[in-house]
Amino acid sequence: MKIIIGLGNYGKKYEGTWHNMGFATLEKLAEMLNVKFKTSECKSKTAIWHFNDEKIVLALPQTYMNLSGEAARELVGKYKATPEDVVVVYDDVDLPTGTLRLRAEGSGGTHNGMKNIVELLGTKNFKRVRLGIASDKGEIPLMNYVLSKVPKTSEAVVSEMTTRAAEAVKKYVETDDFELVMRLYNGEAKN
Template identity: 45%
Template sequence: MKCIVGLGNPGVKYESTRHNIGFMVIDELVTRNNFQLNKDKFKGKYAIETINGEKILLLKPQTYMNLSGESLRPLMDYFNIDLEDVLIIYDDLDLPPGKIRLRQKGGHGGHNGIRSIIDHLGTKDFKRIRIGIGRPTNSQPVVDYVLGTFPDDQQSMVQESVEKAADACVRWLETPFEEVMNEFNNKE
C-alpha cells in the first residue's frame, strides 16, 4: 500500500492558507475519485482507497503542521507501510507560486512539518512533492505569510500546481518515482 500525505493545519481558519497546500492536493485526489476521508485515527484524517488498481492511503495529519510526524509514524507502523511507499506533499517558500518540484530525499529547509517527519522517521530519505508558495515581498514575517491566503491574481496558478501535484501522485502509483520526477520536474 502506498501512502500519500498532504501537510497542513486543521480547521476552517487555515483552510485556504499557503501552508495548507498539501491538504489541498489530498482534497483534489479525494474530489477527483469521489473518496471520503472518513477515518479519524493516528491524529489524522485518512482514507484507504484504490486508484488504478493500486491500494493507497491518503492522510491529512490533524496535529498542526509542526507535529506532522506524530501522525505519520504510528500510522506507518500500524499499517506496516515501507518508507519507499510514502510521499509527502507540502508548501515551499523557495519555489514561486505555481511551480512544483519532486525529490527523493532532502533536508527540512526550515519547514517545521518536514522537520517533524524527519525526527519521527529518523531519516531524510523519503519522497516529496514541494509546491511553491513564494516568499513575502515586503517585511511581512514568514509565519504570517504562510498562514495567509493566496492573492486573487495567484489563484489560477495555485490551482494548476495542486492539479499537477495530484497528477504526479497518480502517476507514481504506476511508474517508478524517478521517472515521475523527470517528467514533472521538466514540465514547465
C-alpha cells in the same frame, strides 16, 4: 502499500492559506479518485484508494503543521509500511509560486512540519512533492505569510499547481516510477 501525506493545518481558519497546499492537493487527488476522507485514525483524516492490488492511504494530519511527524509515524506503524512507502506533499517558501519540485529524499529544509517528520521517522529517505509559494511573500514575516490566505491574484496559478501535484502523485502510484514522475512534473507549469 503507499502512504500519501498532505501537510496543512486543520480547521476553517486555515483553509485557503499558503501553508495548506498539501491539504489542497490531497483533497483534489481524492476528488479525482472519487474517494472520501471519512476515517479518523493515526492523528489524521484518511481516505483509502485501491489501485490494482495495492492499498494507498491518503492522509491529512490533524496535529497542526509542526507536529506532522506524529501522524506520519503512526501511519507507518499501523500500516506496517516503511519510510520509503511515504510521499509527503507540502508548501515550500523557497520555490516560486507555481513550481513543483519532486525529490526521492532530502532534508526538512526550513519547513517545521518536514523537520518533525524527518525526526520522528528517523530518516530523510521518503519521497516529497514540494509546492512553491514564494512569489507573493515580499517583506512579510514568514509565519504571517504562510498562514495568510492566498490572494485572488494567485488563485489561478495555485489551483493549477495543486492540480499538477495531484496528477503527479496519481501518476507515481500508477507507474511506481518516481524518477519518471520527477522528469514529467518538476518545474513550473508548461502553459
